[in-house]
Amino acid sequence: MTRLFTLLAASLLASPALAFPVTVDNCGEPLTFDAAPTRLVTQDINMTEMAFALGLQEYMVGVSGISGWYKTSPLFEERRGDIPEIAPKYPSLENLIAVSPDIFFAGWYYGMKPGGDVTPDILAPHGIKTLLLTESCIHVDKARPKATLDLLYADMLRLGTVFGKRPEAEAMVAGWKARVTEVSRHLTTADRPRVFLYDSGEDKPFTAGKFAMPTAMIEAAGGQNVSAGMETSWGTTSWEAVAASDPEFIILLDYQGGGGADKLRAFLEAHPVMQHVEAVKSARYLALRYEQITPGPANIDGIEALGRAMHPDAF
Secondary structure (H helix, E strand, O other): HHHHHHHHHHHHHHHHHOOOOOOEEEOOEEEEEEOOOOEEEEEEEHHHHHHHHHHHHHHHEEEEEEOOOOOOHHHHHHHOOOOOOOOOOOHHHHHHHHHHEEEEEEEEEEEEOOOOOOOOHHHHHOEEEEEOHHHHHOOOOOOOOEEEEEOHHHHHHHHHHHHOOOOHHHHHHHHHHHHHHHHHHHHOOOOOOOOEEEOOOOOOOOEEEEOHHHHHHHHHOOOOOOOOOOOOOEEEEHHHHEEEEEEEEEEOHHHHOHHHHHHHHHHHHHHHHHHHHHHHHHHEEEEEEEEHHHOOOHHHHHHHHHHHHHHHHHH
């Protein structure tokens, strides 16, 4: 029995899930952990849901950027439990230091701004390492390729690696890939609707460009993002440019305040230019939540919903 226990212990210690130190890519720079972190703060609902998916609640000493913007579900609140929110939107350095994390899972314009008061370089002297959301790397590295679902898959694998849960992360990613493959199996038609994502804005629409996750999601669901030519992740364009592309389908971002998707739809239907595009005339819309269109587990639900909405006869 003693020998069996010794062999089992040796096997566990040799497991890739428990082998430290580990080094992961962090916007093109190596980020090394000598041991799994024990005090985690996550930014935004999408990154928080990544942590929940790996069962990291026992390590979470705070979340940030939830109540200031987003609707949450009863399931989200159940999973969150008594984990405190340290800031309703972007956290300050003082907010973070107060809970003494050893890792902050965030991104550029997901809790941090280049040149702002909270950056990896500012946090490092306080013993806080920053795991950066890969989609956001475009803000500090303009040579990134266009968005693909690998952004999501790689981030989950990095998070699993850092916390010694690589096998769990691999199993999760395999399940997501299977679901995306199932969506593509239904898309036998060559029809690829032109899709516009309307996030916000009235004078100018704020939408998803070449480097944002919705571009990958729309393609996986059998469509084409009319704003994919924008050399940015998220940014503004003009109503004239959107109307000229004549979108056949529109994704409405269902934010918490101000009427959400219903308000966006009413605005489009009264807009002097947009009311004439095909999607508005035929009332082809789908409301998606923030966590469904920013990198996180809910992307897969979003792809499935978008595929069914755009190609109802194929499902």
